[in-house]
Amino acid sequence: MELAELLLTSTHGIAFTGAGISTPSGIPDFRGPQGLWKKYPQELSSASYLKSDPRGFWEFYAFRLRAMDSVSPNPAHYALAELERMGLIKYVITQNIDGLHQDAGSRNVIELHGTSRRFYCEECGRQFERREVLEKVQSGELPPRCQCGGLIRPAVVLFDEPVHRIGEALTIAQESDLVLVVGSSLTVYPANLIPQVVKENGGRLVIINMEETPLDHVADLVIRERVEEVLPKTVKRVKEIVGLSN
Template identity: 35%
Template sequence: MQNLIEQAAKAIADSRVVIGYTGAGISTESGIPDFRTMGEFWEGFDPATFEVEIDSREAFEKNPEKVWGFFSQAIGLMEQVEPNEGHKAMASLGRLGRMAAIVTQNVDGLHQAAGSENVIEFHGNVRQLHCLKCEARYTWEEVKGGKIPPPCRCGYVLKPMVPLFGDQVNIEAASTAEVLAANAQVMVVACTHGDIAPVNRIPLVAKEYGAVIVEVNRLKSLYTDRVTDFFLQGEAGEVLAALAREVGGLLGSPVN
């Protein structure tokens, strides 16, 4: 394993364009459950019906109060959690000039809180809201403490800018992510199984354009046998921190 970390670190240190790609797993160590298994975690929501009654555009339009009951809990939790060693290691790589951007599936803002710049939120951010009628945008801070669901000035209801099933993905984020992937010399894929489309294409695009794929996961993913060059198996916080330290050592800039 140490040998693999050293090889992966060398590939990263020798590269000019390193792009990160992260999934829910990187935030579970901070206490945020996987978005797609959230139904099991939140009070008052049945996992069996979660996808139909909460995580769909149709559900939101039919019963925004109910869906907001879930969003309120999710936002409340995200306001309390802190970035963990995994987020911090990704930010350390950024300070070393070896993490030009991170494409994340997460909606919790923890990469930015850890100090990463240039974070592409493929699935949006749960604390950015928009009106489904007039498209006006708000931040959670602007409506916090008011009525739930929060109303727009136009009278319509606001929705967090995260795609539910049946929503379009954010075209701008998706195309930025593809361009980054195509330009990556190394892609660090962390904490994602690779089963959520269309975001799961990103490492495949990177590989297609010649990137070396460094994967950090607790278990094998759909990428491991298909595109991964270095599979660093283990807990994200631990492995990413070891990787960042190794890269820092190679570059002569020690990482704590």
């Protein structure tokens, strides 16, 4: 059965997305052949490193912050938003922190690893938008500080910190009869439990990823093509089947 038919025959489909959906937008992935962790140690993005060397952490994070500042959604993001509008995708559960799903129009988004668009002071809790923090960083303020003198940090899940909203995501997975894994290596725990739970509860598993994943052998459909090509074609095919094509 093709992807469009799987979507149309499901009653509670969800998408689970990883870095691979945002690489076409110009954001480097983490574990691919040219991934970020092939060039830099993961420890640079850990809570313990932020605590021990705030300046070093921010020298690294400023690079990531600038990389995400001018990016836009790509056709894969827009296709998932369209599938949500059609009622075929109920939630997007994402490992990404870039906010591109929301920019593309997705409304029910669960960000397991937080967001790079908000920051807060570790001392007083004051919230900051990305533009404010980027201006501080670009002016040479490393690490950026709050007016109270406290350290500003990103509202993301760093290594050695607990994942956000994982309980809610697992509950949704238990209720779902289809999960589209889009651009994820499925190697990061506990986020990679989401598609496993769907499959273990009798749902169907579709994996769209250029590289092999640990769940390929149990997937109902594995597509080794570019996500920015597969998903728009799938939306078009869905519309053809239901008679909405132009």
